[in-house]
Amino acid sequence: MKTDRVPSLDPTRVDIGSGVNSGLLIPFPVRYHLNPINQRRWQQFQANRRGWWSLWLFMMLFVASLGAELIANDRPILVSYQGDWYWPVFTDYSETRFGGDLEIAADYRDPYLADLIRQGDGWMLWPPIRYHYKTINYALPTPAPSAPTADNWLGTDDQGRDVAARLIYGFRISVLFGLALTLLSSVIGVMAGAVQGFFGGITDLLFQRFIEIWNGLPVLYLLIILASVVEPTFAWLLGLMLLFSWTALVGVVRAEFLRARNFDYVRAARALGVGDLTIMVRHVLPNAMVATFTFMPFILTSSITTLTSLDFLGFGLPVGSPSLGELLAQGKNNLQAPWLGITAFVVLGVMLSLLIFVGEAARDAFDPRKQGIKP
Amino acid sequence: MSTPLLEVRDLAVDFGDAPTVRDVSFTLDRGETLALVGESGSGKSVTALSILQLLPYPTARHPGGSILFEGQELIGAPEQRLTEVRGDRIGMIFQEPMTSLNPLHTVERQIGETLLIHRGMDTHAARARILELLDLVGIRNPEQRLRSYPHQLSGGQRQRVMIAMALANEPDLLIADEPTTALDVTIQQQILELLSDLRERLGMALLLISHDLGIVRRMADRVAVMQGGRIVEQASNTDLFTQPQHLYTRELLDAEPRGRQEPIPETAPEVLTGRNIRVWFPIQRGLLRRTVGHIKAVDGIDIDVRAGETIGVVGESGSGKTTLGLALLRLIDSQGAIHLDGENLRQVHKTALRRLRKSMQIVFQDPFASLNPRFSIGQVIAEGLRVHAPNLTAAELDARIGNALTEVGLDPDSRNRYPHEFSGGQRQRIAIARALVLEPRLLILDEPTSALDRSVQSQIVDLLRALQRRHRLAYLFISHDLKIVRALANRIIVMRDGQVVEQGSVEDIFTRPTQEYTQRLINAAWFSA
Numbered sequence: 001m002k003t004d005r006v007p008s009l010d011p012t013r014v015d016i017g018s019g020v021n022s023g024l025l026i027p028f029p030v031r032y033h034l035n036p037i038n039q040r041r042w043q044q045f046q047a048n049r050r051g052w053w054s055l056w057l058f059m060m061l062f063v064a065s066l067g068a069e070l071i072a073n074d075r076p077i078l079v080s081y082q083g084d085w086y087w088p089v090f091t092d093y094s095e096t097r098f099g100g101d102l103e104i105a106a107d108y109r110d111p112y113l114a115d116l117i118r119q120g121d122g123w124m125l126w127p128p129i130r131y132h133y134k135t136i137n138y139a140l141p142t143p144a145p146s147a148p149t150a151d152n153w154l155g156t157d158d159q160g161r162d163v164a165a166r167l168i169y170g171f172r173i174s175v176l177f178g179l180a181l182t183l184l185s186s187v188i189g190v191m192a193g194a195v196q197g198f199f200g201g202i203t204d205l206l207f208q209r210f211i212e213i214w215n216g217l218p219v220l221y222l223l224i225i226l227a228s229v230v231e232p233t234f235a236w237l238l239g240l241m242l243l244f245s246w247t248a249l250v251g252v253v254r255a256e257f258l259r260a261r262n263f264d265y266v267r268a269a270r271a272l273g274v275g276d277l278t279i280m281v282r283h284v285l286p287n288a289m290v291a292t293f294t295f296m297p298f299i300l301t302s303s304i305t306t307l308t309s310l311d312f313l314g315f316g317l318p319v320g321s322p323s324l325g326e327l328l329a330q331g332k333n334n335l336q337a338p339w340l341g342i343t344a345f346v347v348l349g350v351m352l353s354l355l356i357f358v359g360e361a362a363r364d365a366f367d368p369r370k371q372g373i374k375p
Numbered sequence: 376m377s378t379p380l381l382e383v384r385d386l387a388v389d390f391g392d393a394p395t396v397r398d399v400s401f402t403l404d405r406g407e408t409l410a411l412v413g414e415s416g417s418g419k420s421v422t423a424l425s426i427l428q429l430l431p432y433p434t435a436r437h438p439g440g441s442i443l444f445e446g447q448e449l450i451g452a453p454e455q456r457l458t459e460v461r462g463d464r465i466g467m468i469f470q471e472p473m474t475s476l477n478p479l480h481t482v483e484r485q486i487g488e489t490l491l492i493h494r495g496m497d498t499h500a501a502r503a504r505i506l507e508l509l510d511l512v513g514i515r516n517p518e519q520r521l522r523s524y525p526h527q528l529s530g531g532q533r534q535r536v537m538i539a540m541a542l543a544n545e546p547d548l549l550i551a552d553e554p555t556t557a558l559d560v561t562i563q564q565q566i567l568e569l570l571s572d573l574r575e576r577l578g579m580a581l582l583l584i585s586h587d588l589g590i591v592r593r594m595a596d597r598v599a600v601m602q603g604g605r606i607v608e609q610a611s612n613t614d615l616f617t618q619p620q621h622l623y624t625r626e627l628l629d630a631e632p633r634g635r636q637e638p639i640p641e642t643a644p645e646v647l648t649g650r651n652i653r654v655w656f657p658i659q660r661g662l663l664r665r666t667v668g669h670i671k672a673v674d675g676i677d678i679d680v681r682a683g684e685t686i687g688v689v690g691e692s693g694s695g696k697t698t699l700g701l702a703l704l705r706l707i708d709s710q711g712a713i714h715l716d717g718e719n720l721r722q723v724h725k726t727a728l729r730r731l732r733k734s735m736q737i738v739f740q741d742p743f744a745s746l747n748p749r750f751s752i753g754q755v756i757a758e759g760l761r762v763h764a765p766n767l768t769a770a771e772l773d774a775r776i777g778n779a780l781t782e783v784g785l786d787p788d789s790r791n792r793y794p795h796e797f798s799g800g801q802r803q804r805i806a807i808a809r810a811l812v813l814e815p816r817l818l819i820l821d822e823p824t825s826a827l828d829r830s831v832q833s834q835i836v837d838l839l840r841a842l843q844r845r846h847r848l849a850y851l852f853i854s855h856d857l858k859i860v861r862a863l864a865n866r867i868i869v870m871r872d873g874q875v876v877e878q879g880s881v882e883d884i885f886t887r888p889t890q891e892y893t894q895r896l897i898n899a900a901w902f903s904a
Contacts, residue, residue, distance in 0.1 A: 263744060271706060
């Protein structure tokens with residue numbers, strides 16, 4: 001039963017930091033412990049088992065993909081050669097280091113180099129997948145795209161690159177892009193919404209009309225036009241999409257600020273002579289954060305989806321980047337190679353579902369009506 | 376002997392694991408009025424809601440007891456049986472008329488719904504009945520009101536619509552949960568008269584829930600006093616008020632604000648003067664938002680407050696009392712000259728105004744809303760000090776917070792606790808401490824006691840009086856409760872529609888009111904308590 005989960009609100013256990021008083025914004029001591037409200041939210045989050053497991057699973061996948069270079073790479077993690085240790089993952093070595101003839105970067109997948117190292121009493125520790133996302137497998141049994149084999153677990157794409165490797169890197173870039181976009185657009189959106197809601201009146205009116213016009217711009221066309229002018233990079237795309245995605249949160253934050261600026265405790269703070277900025281940050285912002293945090297997982301999923309669809313259409317990340325959207329497009333163009341489409345679909349489906357489940361749990365956590373009914 | 380209409384025997388209610396109501400037993404016969412009195416949190420409303428089985432089950436449970444309505448058990452009765460009883464045999468009026476009416480339904484639909492469900496009336500028959508009901512509860516021009524939405528009605532009218540809804544099917548029992556608490560004193564009187572009149576005419580039983588002993592004394596045949604989820608005393612009206620047995624009942628009866636304000640010396644300096652204060656909100660119409668007129672919330676008010684003096688500002692809600700207070704503090708835009716200690720608040724720069732705020736502070740009506748729930752008590756009180764005395768060391772700051780808490784009668788060690796751990800009265804003390812720690816000269820008290828129980832009210836009044844004496848504070852005391860104003864104020868301003876109706880010393884206003892409006896306010900105050 002829900003009420004059983006409500007944590008004890010023992011007041012004596014709530015620590016607040018010491019009364020250190022310094023800094024510009026008249027800061028209050030930072031609280032390092034979760035206050036009772038947040039403790040309850042955390043428990044509420046855990047109470048949603050699906051969301052809780054989804055968070056764990058997603059975090060595991062994400063952390064793993066952060067170390068993609070150690071999982072899928074065309075160079076070994078560790079090479080022992082003539083008693084010395086080398087770390088090819090982190091450093092480039094030339095072939096001559098291992099007794100080769102040419103001053104070129106070592107190609108560890110080359111049987112010639114493997115022989116050299118073996119002759120020098122050496123061994124190589126390979127990642128589980130011996131392909132980088134750029135690595136082209138020239139020794140394919142069938143013309144690319146080739147079906148899954150013991151070597152290429154999920155087959156290769158139409159240029160002979162290992163799908164599993166591209167997937168891991170693609171997952172990482174999608175999530176990183178999504179996180180960056182979510183974070184930046186939340187920060188801008190919260191600030192814009194805060195200013196609108198708190199000051200209201202003409203500021204609010206002008207800002208809102210501006211946002212309405214801004215939202216009316218056809219984003220996709222703009223991206224397509226710009227993509228034909230400049231070669232889009234990660235940062236470019238991020239900036240471009242940020243231009244239009246920051247408006248997502250403005251509405252809710254503005255509403256919260258409009259509501260909260262007439263709270264008695266905000267009035268009281270004003271009567272105490274506290275400045276506008278301090279009131280906004282300290283008294284009103286926490287109210288808006290609930291709406292913000294509830295929305296963020298959903299903004300994250302939509303950011304990822306946007307990037308994927310741009311990649312799918314061919315207006316996304318530069319050619320050759322590992323991307324789920326590009327894999328999806330390949331699947332569409334090579335229906336005879338179903339592993340491409342199925343893989344991309346499953347990964348996208350799992351990733352987005354996990355994020356939605358996490359978002360649902362977060363929504364539960366911030367839902368005041370779920371916190372038991374007080375008599 | 377016939378079975379009573381309603382018999383509650385050893386009722387117990389738990390919320391989760393917390394026992395909320397225990398051993399509540401009473402009976403109610405046809406045509407009888409029983410009042411449940413007690414302070415907030417004593418379990419009155421929970422008892423009333425369990426009769427209709429309207430508690431949030433399964434969070435709420437009944438570990439024991441029975442509720443017999445005409446001999447039939449209601450606890451655990453099937454939903455179908457309950458819906459037959461609810462709204463048909465037992466009607467209920469809730470405290471807050473704004474939130475108990477659906478804002479999207481017209482009056483006709485609100486009342487018609489219950490007729491449709493229980494009587495199966497068609498639109499035509501229902502309309503005739505609705506008109507009859509609206510007429511019964513004293514709504515003028517009922518035909519026009521049929522199409523009104525709740526927001527188009529005044530508080531009193533909304534409560535009348537609520538009563539009409541509850542009466543629609545001529546119930547045998549009417550449960551009225553604080554039916555007048557949210558209303559103005561003058562309207563309270565009308566609603567109560569309406570209720571007792573209807574009870575006589577329709578022969579209903581009435582279960583009246585109230586914290587206001589004045590109302591209970593006037594309305595009830597028998598009274599049950601509740602404390603901490605139990606009935607501590609049950610007696611007939613006359614017995615209870617003349618010979619209260621239980622200690623708690625006596626406390627409740629004694630909890631009237633007492634005392635009179637001492638006169639202040641003629642030489643006391645003026646702290647705040649306001650001349651011709653006006654707050655007009657423009658009414659804009661049409662495409663170009665032309666200003667066609669103004670709502671005159673405050674319209675040309677002159678006011679002087681001297682050190683150690685209390686000015687009471689009284690009037691019905693909507694008379695502009697609170698707006699006046701906010702305007703004097705320059706928390707909202709206004710016209711007219713305001714001087715604080717000789718400094719013109721209208722001409723000072725924004726930063727200087729913030730400095731001056733140290734000398735003028737405000738305490739709001741609702742102690743639950745005026746404290747940021749995310750701040751500990753220490754942080755709440757420290758906030759002003761951090762602005763006005765930024766150079767205090769941590770130890771000095773701590774000492775000032777401790778002093779402020781001691782001064783308002785709270786434990787200084789409670790500074791690390793959060794507002795939700797305190798009762799309404801304690802929170803109001805915290806709000807006072809927050810204002811006092813800045814050592815202001817003027818304190819504007821905006822209905823500081825109206826959200827509190829009577830006994831707590833008198834404690835706050837005593838506290839305010841003591842603080843005023845100690846610090847020679849000037850008070851602007853805004854209230855609709857004339858009893859408290861009488862106990863605290865030196866002079867009184869009676870406001871209506873933004874204007875001063877009458878002003879003068881407490882004695883003059885209360886003994887020789889010249890205006891009919893003032894007379895009405897005074898009558899209503901002494902009627903209801």
